[in-house]
Amino acid sequence: MIKLKTAICNELNIQFPVIQAGMAGTATAALAAAVSSAGGLGTVGAAYMSPETIRNSIREIRDRTDKPFGVNLFCTKEQGSMAGFEKVQHVLNRFRKDLGMKETFDFEKPPQIFEEQFQVLIEEKVPVISTAFGLLPPDKMEQAKKAGSKVISMVTTVNEAIAAEKAGVDIIVAQGSDAGGHRGTFDIGAHPNGANVGTFSLVPQVVDHVTVPVVAAGGIMDGRGLIAALALGAAGVQLGTAFLISKESVAHPVYKKALSESTEESTVITKSFSGRPARGIKNTFIQEFEAAAEPLPFPVQNALTNDIRKAAAEKNRPEYMSLWAGQATRLLRSDEHAAQILENIMEEANQVLS
Amino acid sequence: MIKLKTAICNELNIQFPVIQAGMAGTATAALAAAVSSAGGLGTVGAAYMSPETIRNSIREIRDRTDKPFGVNLFCTKEQGSMAGFEKVQHVLNRFRKDLGMKETFDFEKPPQIFEEQFQVLIEEKVPVISTAFGLLPPDKMEQAKKAGSKVISMVTTVNEAIAAEKAGVDIIVAQGSDAGGHRGTFDIGAHPNGANVGTFSLVPQVVDHVTVPVVAAGGIMDGRGLIAALALGAAGVQLGTAFLISKESVAHPVYKKALSESTEESTVITKSFSGRPARGIKNTFIQEFEAAAEPLPFPVQNALTNDIRKAAAEKNRPEYMSLWAGQATRLLRSDEHAAQILENIMEEANQVLS
Numbered sequence: 001m002i003k004l005k006t007a008i009c010n011e012l013n014i015q016f017p018v019i020q021a022g023m024a025g026t027a028t029a030a031l032a033a034a035v036s037s038a039g040g041l042g043t044v045g046a047a048y049m050s051p052e053t054i055r056n057s058i059r060e061i062r063d064r065t066d067k068p069f070g071v072n073l074f075c076t077k078e079q080g081s082m083a084g085f086e087k088v089q090h091v092l093n094r095f096r097k098d099l100g101m102k103e104t105f106d107f108e109k110p111p112q113i114f115e116e117q118f119q120v121l122i123e124e125k126v127p128v129i130s131t132a133f134g135l136l137p138p139d140k141m142e143q144a145k146k147a148g149s150k151v152i153s154m155v156t157t158v159n160e161a162i163a164a165e166k167a168g169v170d171i172i173v174a175q176g177s178d179a180g181g182h183r184g185t186f187d188i189g190a191h192p193n194g195a196n197v198g199t200f201s202l203v204p205q206v207v208d209h210v211t212v213p214v215v216a217a218g219g220i221m222d223g224r225g226l227i228a229a230l231a232l233g234a235a236g237v238q239l240g241t242a243f244l245i246s247k248e249s250v251a252h253p254v255y256k257k258a259l260s261e262s263t264e265e266s267t268v269i270t271k272s273f274s275g276r277p278a279r280g281i282k283n284t285f286i287q288e289f290e291a292a293a294e295p296l297p298f299p300v301q302n303a304l305t306n307d308i309r310k311a312a313a314e315k316n317r318p319e320y321m322s323l324w325a326g327q328a329t330r331l332l333r334s335d336e337h338a339a340q341i342l343e344n345i346m347e348e349a350n351q352v353l354s
Numbered sequence: 355m356i357k358l359k360t361a362i363c364n365e366l367n368i369q370f371p372v373i374q375a376g377m378a379g380t381a382t383a384a385l386a387a388a389v390s391s392a393g394g395l396g397t398v399g400a401a402y403m404s405p406e407t408i409r410n411s412i413r414e415i416r417d418r419t420d421k422p423f424g425v426n427l428f429c430t431k432e433q434g435s436m437a438g439f440e441k442v443q444h445v446l447n448r449f450r451k452d453l454g455m456k457e458t459f460d461f462e463k464p465p466q467i468f469e470e471q472f473q474v475l476i477e478e479k480v481p482v483i484s485t486a487f488g489l490l491p492p493d494k495m496e497q498a499k500k501a502g503s504k505v506i507s508m509v510t511t512v513n514e515a516i517a518a519e520k521a522g523v524d525i526i527v528a529q530g531s532d533a534g535g536h537r538g539t540f541d542i543g544a545h546p547n548g549a550n551v552g553t554f555s556l557v558p559q560v561v562d563h564v565t566v567p568v569v570a571a572g573g574i575m576d577g578r579g580l581i582a583a584l585a586l587g588a589a590g591v592q593l594g595t596a597f598l599i600s601k602e603s604v605a606h607p608v609y610k611k612a613l614s615e616s617t618e619e620s621t622v623i624t625k626s627f628s629g630r631p632a633r634g635i636k637n638t639f640i641q642e643f644e645a646a647a648e649p650l651p652f653p654v655q656n657a658l659t660n661d662i663r664k665a666a667a668e669k670n671r672p673e674y675m676s677l678w679a680g681q682a683t684r685l686l687r688s689d690e691h692a693a694q695i696l697e698n699i700m701e702e703a704n705q706v707l708s
Contacts, residue, residue, distance in 0.1 A: 001708060002581075157619055158684065177531070178552030197618040198532035198552035200582065201573030201681035205618050208684065219555030227356075228554065228582035231706055264551040264559050265511055327555035330512065330562065352585055354355060 002227060004349060006235040007213040008171055012128060012150060013068050015039030016346055017236030018226070019152075019173070019215060020243045020338070022072020022130055023181060023324070024048045029057040031248040031338060033064035038339035043070040043130060051116040058124045070128030070152065071121050073114065075135055076298070084294055088301070091292045092308060095285065095320055099311045110303040122147045130154070132184045133276070135167045154184040154217070154238075156195040161206045161214070171213050173238050174199075174206040178219030180241045180326035182278040183269065188298075193269055194277035200232070207233030221331035223348025239341075241326040246338040254318045262329045273309070273322040275301030284319035356581060358703060360589040361567040362525055366482060366504060367422050369393030370700055371590030372580070373506075373527070373569060374597045374692070376426020376484055377535060377678070378402045383411040385602040385692060387418035392693035397424035397484060405470040412478045424482030424506065425475050427468065429489055430652070438648055442655070445646045446662060449639065449674055453665045464657040476501045484508070486538045487630070489521045508538040508571070508592075510549040515560045515568070525567050527592050528553075528560040532573030534595045534680035536632040537623065542652075547623055548631035554586070561587030575685035577702025593695075595680040600692040608672045616683045627663070627676040629655030638673035 006017040020027065020035040022043035032042030044061070046054045054071065061069050085107070093103040121129050122143050129136070129144050130152040136144060144151050145168070154173040155161045161172050163186075175184045176199025183194025197205075199218035207214050213235035220229060220237045229237045244251050245259050258281055268282045272289035275298035280286070285308075295301040305322075312320035336344075360371040374381065374389040376397035386396030398415070400408045408425065415423050439461070447457040475483050476497050483490070483498050484506040490498060498505050499522070508527040509515045515526050517540075529538045530553025537548030551559075553572035561568045567589035574583060574591045583591045598605050599613050612635055622636045626643035629652035634640070639662075649655040659676075666674035690698070 002706065158617065159619075176552055176554060178555040191619075195619055197681050198530055198573050199554040200530060200552060200579070201532040201618060204576070204578050205682060205684045219552050222558070224558050224586050225554070227585035231581035231585055232578050263512065264555060265513075265545075265549055327551045328559060330559045352356065 002230045002353060004346070006230065008215060008236040011170060011213060012041055014041050016342060018342060018345060019043065019070070019236060019238040021181070021217065021238050021240035022046070022070060022132070023240050023244065024072070024074070026244055026249055026251045027072070028250050029060035029064070031243060031246065031250070032069050033061045034246070034248040034338035035243065035342065036061065036067040036069045037065035038342045040342050041068060041070055041128065043072050043128070046071045046117060047074040047132070049117070051113065051120045054117055054120045055124065058120070058126060068127035070130045071126050072130040072132060073117055073121075074133045075114075075131045076133040081297055082300065084296060087293050088296055088304060091289055092304060094288070095308050096311075099308065099315060099317060099320060101307065101311050107304060110299050121149065125149065128152060130173075132182065134186050135164055135169070138167070141168045152215070155206065156183060156185045156197065156202070158205050158209050160186050161210050165210045165212055169212065171215060172206065172210060173215045173217050174202050174234070176200070176202045176216070176218030178327040179217050180267070180279050181324040182274065182276055185277070188276060192277070196269065203229060203232040203234050219326050219328040221328045223345045223350070223352055226345055226349045227352045241329060242332065242341055243338055245332050245334050246336060246341055248338045252313045252321065254316050255321060255323055256334065258318050258323050259325055259329055260332055260334045262325055264327050264330060266329065267325050267327060271295045271301070273302065273305050274298050278322070278324060279326065281323035281325050283321070283323060285321070356584045356707060358700070360584065362569060362590040365524060365567060366395055368395050370696060372696060372699060373397065373424070373590060373592040375535070375571065375592050375594035376400070376424060376486070377594050377598065378426070378428070380598055380603055380605045381426070382604050383414035383418070385597060385600065385604070386423050387415045388600070388602040388692035389597065389696065390415065390421040390423045391419035392696045394696050395422060395424055395482065397426050397482070400425045400471060401428040401486070403471070405467065405474045408471055408474045409478065412474070412480060422481035424484045425480045426484040426486060427471055427475075428487045429468075429485045430487040435651055436654065438650060441647050442650055442658060445643055446658060448642070449662050450665075453662065453669060453671060453674060455661065455665050461658060464653050475503065479503065482506060484527075486536065488540050489518055489523070492521070495522045506569070509560065510537060510539045510551065510556070512559050512563045514540050515564050519564045519566055523566065525569060526560065526564060527569045527571050528556050528588070530554070530556045530570070530572030532681040533571050534621070534633050535678040536628065536630055539631070542630060546631070550623065557583060557586040557588050573680055573682040575682045577699050577704070577706055580699055580703045581706045595683060596686065596695055597692055599686050599688050600690060600695055602692045606667045606675065608670050609675060609677055610688065612672050612677050613679055613683055614686055614688045616679055618681050618684060620683065621679050621681060625649045625655070627656065627659050628652050632676070632678060633680065635677035635679050637675070637677060639675070
């Protein structure tokens, strides 16, 4: 029998089995607090935040709600080789020119701040630490447990799920290829374009190979998706794109517009923005970059394209922005508060069951 | 409320909302009859069959069962350009050599036999005509209706579904990218690698845009998948890989072995075997062909590689066979009759609901 009170509701002390994805760049404290106070698990996408911003975000959530919430970080060992750097800058300078920006061949490697980011989560004893791209190393897993934090890790294959359980995670998010944004695949060397298993296929196979609760991610937008995920054996769902378009999301208005106009045919998986495979709406940036050069590895490519994406946003030029989106965007309804989205999901889920 | 007696049970006069995919090359009369007599809809994969073989297959099913069944054909206008022919034969001759076959540069274009194939279905008044790669043209749709046949067409996008409904199909199969075998995408020019939307995302979006019943396909193996599909709004499921491994399937033993040893990470979408994108287990053929040449269009590439696939099968060499498979093969259980597979699905589906 399918029940809406699942293992993750107990484990995380939340009312509804719905997690808001920790989308780096758009999942701020305001969005996380809105989702958490409405009964889901809100998550701050802290991967690109300074330790100070992370601390401020955590405090902001705690000012707004006393409900549990999560903070998401990237766990990745990928190193930034600079081979091909000049060619990449050459292509990016075409985009800069088109945006009225100055050409540049300068570049500073982004500093490694994971240690400092992580220590803020420990000091603040956040209720949930969630990871993408990999797992917490053993010492940090121990620190997290001692701090009383639950640990959630995102996986894209059964083997990654088995490794996650072995490492001690409390909940596994199985991210299907339907998902928007970065593929969570641990080893991009082995899967250059990400391990891209559809949500429908991935979830039951992961469920069969671990004992911790599994949360489905990728293409889930509504109550039908929640019930389908539970039928496949999941104990909940994680939604990114659905909350990206909410009133509380800081996603740029032209980005929200692109989301609401997109279809299931609009997206591709590309490494051109960040050096890691990610699903987004196909635009000029992706088409022209992919035709001209190989991206540098993450996080170098991400840092290199940052000024362009920022300038494009300032100038309302979506053709040069990273428009991360999943494959079910026809199901989006715009202009809703996060709490309303959550309420719709639960109401529809109850309708499917009753 | 999720019910196992769905619109397609009434429409097709079948007991369970489960269709066996019309896999060309492996879905014979014996498999179709086994599925149909067990309460699902069996389908003969007739696309590569001569009109005579189709007629014999239909009669064989009718000898074995009085239940409804389907016959699947490819509806495609793609023409076989021969540009690049010599390079392709050069690469294929490496494979032929490795298999102890003679080199060849000869080739006869496969004859166009769709008209003759289709007329057999009309003459035999088959209960269900199903199509992949496109829709029946208006005159044939009219003939099918007059013959009392229901028409099912497979789609991979919402727009294809809308076109299918407009053309008069009775049931739409929404094929997600999780599916094994050929992508059903109509216009390969617009989507060179197929429109690859995950089953989880595709199904509810198609359901929202048509009024005829929608059947989910891609990554569905068990009762969990059936209930999930129904939750997403589907009126049934279509299973290919799950029946490929059944005792009644004529899939080669080394192919069945490869299926049962494969995981969610094993498959890729490739055009190397047939010229149309299709999901199969990555092997030597795919890796070496893709590294060396561009395939010719369907059906020319398919005809060109036919002797190699046959010889590889005779010599138990799976590395040169087309090992079509979906993304959920960890859920396969081998050595079962088709009727047992169907019974397992329905039993598990009832468990999920009860």
